[in-house]
Amino acid sequence: MKKLILTALVCSLVGLLVPPPALVAAGSALPSPAKIVLGNGLTVYFLRNADLPLVSFRMVIRGAGSAFEPAQAEGAADLVAALMMKGTAKMDAEAIAEALDFMGASLSVSATDEYAQVSGDGLAGQFPRLMEIASDCLTGPAFKDDEFAKERAQRIDGLKAAKDNPGAAVRYYFQKAYFGSHPMGHLAAGTEMSLGQMSVQTVKDFYKSHYRPDRAIAAVVGDIDGTALKALLERTLGRWRNPAGAAPADVIPPLPKPNGRKLVLVDKPDATQAYFVLGAPGYAMGDKVTPQAAVMNTLWGGRFTSWINTELRIKRGLTYGASSAFRTWLPGGIFSASSYTKNDKIGEMLDITLGLLGKGAKEGFSVEEVESARNYVQGQFPPTLETNASKAGAYVRLAFYKLGFDYYDKYMTAIGKVSAAEAKAAAAALLPQDAYVLVVVGKAADIRPLLAKYGTWQEKRITDPGF
Amino acid sequence: MRKRAWILIAALAALSLSLPAAFKKEDVKVNTLANGLKVLLVEDHNIPSVSLYTFFRVGSRNERPGLTGVSHFIEHMMFNGTPTVGPGEFDRRMEFRGGRNNAYTADDMTAYTDWFPPAALETMIAMEADRMQGLAFVPEVVESERGVIASERRMGVENDNDSILYENVRATSIMAHPYHWDVIGWMSDILSWRRDEVVAYYRTYYAPNNAILVVAGDIEPARTLELIRKYYEPIKVSPAPPPVSTTEPPQLGPKTVVIRKEAQAPSFTIVWHAPNAKDADFLPLAILSKPLLDGESSRLYRRLVREEQLALRVSGGAQETIDPFLFTIDVKPRPGADLDKIDRVVEEELAKIKAEGITPQEFEKAMNGVRSDFYRGLQTVAGKANQLGTYELLYGDFGKLFTVMDDYAAVKIDRVREVAAKYLTENTKTIGKLIPEGGAK
Numbered sequence: 001m002k003k004l005i006l007t008a009l010v011c012s013l014v015g016l017l018v019p020p021p022a023l024v025a026a027g028s029a030l031p032s033p034a035k036i037v038l039g040n041g042l043t044v045y046f047l048r049n050a051d052l053p054l055v056s057f058r059m060v061i062r063g064a065g066s067a068f069e070p071a072q073a074e075g076a077a078d079l080v081a082a083l084m085m086k087g088t089a090k091m092d093a094e095a096i097a098e099a100l101d102f103m104g105a106s107l108s109v110s111a112t113d114e115y116a117q118v119s120g121d122g123l124a125g126q127f128p129r130l131m132e133i134a135s136d137c138l139t140g141p142a143f144k145d146d147e148f149a150k151e152r153a154q155r156i157d158g159l160k161a162a163k164d165n166p167g168a169a170v171r172y173y174f175q176k177a178y179f180g181s182h183p184m185g186h187l188a189a190g191t192e193m194s195l196g197q198m199s200v201q202t203v204k205d206f207y208k209s210h211y212r213p214d215r216a217i218a219a220v221v222g223d224i225d226g227t228a229l230k231a232l233l234e235r236t237l238g239r240w241r242n243p244a245g246a247a248p249a250d251v252i253p254p255l256p257k258p259n260g261r262k263l264v265l266v267d268k269p270d271a272t273q274a275y276f277v278l279g280a281p282g283y284a285m286g287d288k289v290t291p292q293a294a295v296m297n298t299l300w301g302g303r304f305t306s307w308i309n310t311e312l313r314i315k316r317g318l319t320y321g322a323s324s325a326f327r328t329w330l331p332g333g334i335f336s337a338s339s340y341t342k343n344d345k346i347g348e349m350l351d352i353t354l355g356l357l358g359k360g361a362k363e364g365f366s367v368e369e370v371e372s373a374r375n376y377v378q379g380q381f382p383p384t385l386e387t388n389a390s391k392a393g394a395y396v397r398l399a400f401y402k403l404g405f406d407y408y409d410k411y412m413t414a415i416g417k418v419s420a421a422e423a424k425a426a427a428a429a430l431l432p433q434d435a436y437v438l439v440v441v442g443k444a445a446d447i448r449p450l451l452a453k454y455g456t457w458q459e460k461r462i463t464d465p466g467f
Numbered sequence: 468m469r470k471r472a473w474i475l476i477a478a479l480a481a482l483s484l485s486l487p488a489a490f491k492k493e494d495v496k497v498n499t500l501a502n503g504l505k506v507l508l509v510e511d512h513n514i515p516s517v518s519l520y521t522f523f524r525v526g527s528r529n530e531r532p533g534l535t536g537v538s539h540f541i542e543h544m545m546f547n548g549t550p551t552v553g554p555g556e557f558d559r560r561m562e563f564r565g566g567r568n569n570a571y572t573a574d575d576m577t578a579y580t581d582w583f584p585p586a587a588l589e590t591m592i593a594m595e596a597d598r599m600q601g602l603a604f605v606p607e608v609v610e611s612e613r614g615v616i617a618s619e620r621r622m623g624v625e626n627d628n629d630s631i632l633y634e635n636v637r638a639t640s641i642m643a644h645p646y647h648w649d650v651i652g653w654m655s656d657i658l659s660w661r662r663d664e665v666v667a668y669y670r671t672y673y674a675p676n677n678a679i680l681v682v683a684g685d686i687e688p689a690r691t692l693e694l695i696r697k698y699y700e701p702i703k704v705s706p707a708p709p710p711v712s713t714t715e716p717p718q719l720g721p722k723t724v725v726i727r728k729e730a731q732a733p734s735f736t737i738v739w740h741a742p743n744a745k746d747a748d749f750l751p752l753a754i755l756s757k758p759l760l761d762g763e764s765s766r767l768y769r770r771l772v773r774e775e776q777l778a779l780r781v782s783g784g785a786q787e788t789i790d791p792f793l794f795t796i797d798v799k800p801r802p803g804a805d806l807d808k809i810d811r812v813v814e815e816e817l818a819k820i821k822a823e824g825i826t827p828q829e830f831e832k833a834m835n836g837v838r839s840d841f842y843r844g845l846q847t848v849a850g851k852a853n854q855l856g857t858y859e860l861l862y863g864d865f866g867k868l869f870t871v872m873d874d875y876a877a878v879k880i881d882r883v884r885e886v887a888a889k890y891l892t893e894n895t896k897t898i899g900k901l902i903p904e905g906g907a908k
Binding site: 102168304 | 486516555559610613614615625661689730761764773776779799808836844
């Protein structure tokens with residue numbers, strides 16, 4: 001596969017909240033949805049699309065993400081989410097799985113940092129049943145002891161298995177190294193230690209206080225009539241009630257910033273490649289710099305011909321892929337660059353990467369490069385909103401971040417105006433020079449000598465518990 | 468490249484009843500140029516974007532020892548320059564016009580996938596036609612790309628225990644047919660292909676009479692065909708590539724592969740020989756895979772993950788291929804799990820199906836799953852382009868896409884039991900275990 005990895009990265013980048021095209025469209029990038037407010041106050045955005053007999057449902061619950069877990073309960077938010085599918089007062093886990101598989105439908109609940117999310121996709125004819133099950137899981141989870149024990153044990157094993165894959169493990173180590181004890185340092189998957197000491201009561205408590213209709217936003221897109229949908233929603237999600245007691249905190253503290261270089265080396269003695277992630281402060285969701293930063297990142301590490309992929313892959317053949325991305329949340333964001341190469345080439349790879357960070361900030365980009373990046377960001381936007389699921393996801397995210405449903409149109413227009421000077425300013429402001437967190441996973445005996453020149457490294461062994 | 472391109476299953480898994488009214492066989496405009504290039508056009512103005520997919524009838528199936536992985540290498544070299552478009556220019560020109568692309572190589576095919584705004588149509592057609600008729604293979608670029616592929620192999624196979632095991636298992640199960648090796652190829656071949664061998668391989672398989680072009684999305688078909696004629700008609704026909712004549716001999720007894728390696732979790736895979744995609748037994752086997760191992764209600768998920776708690780997940784099934792390939796059951800064992808016990812549980816569940824078949828409820832569930840997968844695959848213009856090209860290549864008829872649902876619906880439930888008994892037998896089985904060093908079983 002020529003560029004599988006980059007493709008995935010660019011998709012998630014663009015899909016997240018970057019983009020729409022002025023080049024392209026007369027119409028709006030995202031059709032304006034109808035708004036349905038249920039009796040319990042829950043808002044559901046709705047768009048009808050009868051092209052295929054499919055319906056997609058998306059919902060986010062603010063404050064139910066991993067950043068809101070008690071410090072000693074890392075991994076609780078996603079464990080709660082998973083256990084909601086493992087039994088209710090009406091159905092046990094087998095019955096739920098059987099009903100969903102029988103319909104050819106999918107339903108999942110998971111936790112990100114900032115919120116929990118529910119995703120349901122099914123054939124139109126089965127959608128009422130899908131919503132009944134979703135609503136039952138959401139409002140009446142049983143959290144049985146045996147299901148808790150099974151899920152927790154599997155998650156602990158899953159974390160061990162993840163360490164067999166250095167490309168996946170380096171992301172966990174980076175999140176820990178960068179955020180430390182800040183709530184954004186909570187791994188959604190938890191750690192072997194945190195899960196080991198967690199009780200089912202912790203799960204019940206988190207659910208009870210954090211899952212509330214007054215913190216939820218939902219969207220439905222697909223082949224269903226609006227009137228029928230409203231009736232369906234009223235008799236399912238409309239019966240969900242806020243728990244007694246005050247709502248818990250839903251604000252994440254400002255993100256930490258690296259003070260100088262923080263270097264972490266993780267020893268994996270059987271690795272034949274070394275994997276790195278370098279990260280530094282970015283910007284918050286909705287920040288004015290977003291269009292300039294998107295154009296800049298596209299050129300530096302956001303597409304196949306980006307600087308970093310050109311230097312590391314295309315010119316030197318050091319790696320299958322090299323890229324960079326911004327991640328953004330309400331309290332702030334990060335920039336990160338990553339790649340991997342044979343153990344004996346990791347020094348050369350890091351030298352080139354650091355050199356390109358300096359070059360971007362000092363020299364910026366040519367007028368032609370910036371024009372190309374503008375066209376690219378705009379040209380690649382339409383497919384990100386093509387399906388029912390992607391539209392429903394966009395509605396709930398835009399509502400969650402209070403960006404407005406015309407956000408993408410404004411964003412595309414702004415992309416079209418980014419100048420070379422602005423891209424350079426964004427590079428100078430956002431490409432890290434001396435303050436960053438750098439994590440490398442590889443065979444320490446081979447790569448330690450190559451890394452010594454960058455400073456003092458904190459060393460870990462991949463076989464030690466945790467990250 | 469994908470050691471297990473389940474892409475095909477998704478496509479195949481496709482149909483079961485009638486197709487959505489929004490996409491009919493008549494919506495596909497078909498043309499064959501004088502040089503043999505088959506062209507499929509689909510007009511769809513849902514979004515301002517075009518998907519241009521080019522399929523070549525070449526994959527690792529067409530390789531030989533010493534040149535394993537070369538199909539995938541050429542896929543990479545297709546982005547590295549022609550006599551008229553310099554190295555890297557394809558991507559630079561495309562991205563400047565707002566386009567993006569990717570490519571994949573499988574056992575039976577190589578596909579080039581472009582997504583771009585309508586205004587870039589002529590540029591993309593011109594560049595695709597250009598790289599079909601001549602690559603530069605600049606020596607320094609060949610060497611640099613060799614390093615990229617070696618990195619891809621290290622990432623995708625050597626640093627991924629499940630993939631190492633699968634590579635060993637398929638090479639043990641399949642002795643003679645070129646499906647013996649993975650699409651990525653052996654490392655020693657990657658490091659030693661000669662430029663002249665690579666060029667000869669390219670010239671043999673990259674020709675209009677060995678390709679299918681699909682353009683779907685925001686296009687005007689007449690104008691699009693005009694552009695295709697302008698740029699593709701001058702390309703000459705090539706001699707037909709040699710057929711793949713090796714037939715896999717029957718397996719006469721069970722085989723076992725054991726790998727010992729530093730790891731925290733074991734890996735476990737079982738494969739059996741399976742029929743090709745056109746065989747009458749293929750659809751019943753595809754149906755079988757759903758109640759057996761697809762979803763949390765499947766028999767193996769329930770036994771292995773839920774009840775016995777031996778595994779973290781199960782997956783697998785049959786792949787649509789030109790020649791007979793494998794039916795796979797992949798199990799990700801929990802650290803410390805008894806791998807022999809996993810094998811016994813799998814055999815117990817298979818024995819029940821061989822004796823009693825699947826239930827009517829399971830059969831209906833499988834059909835619903837197939838239908839749901841199918842519609843989801845048609846949600847995007849890119850999905851339509853991919854499915855049309857895949858069907859045309861595998862079955863010689865894209866129209867199969869519009870009837871395969873009926874073919875599924877025609878399968879009788881007892882056929883599932885029959886094919887389980889016929890193919891998933893002790894003597895045609897190969898079992899693979901990756902055992903973490905340090906003694907865990």
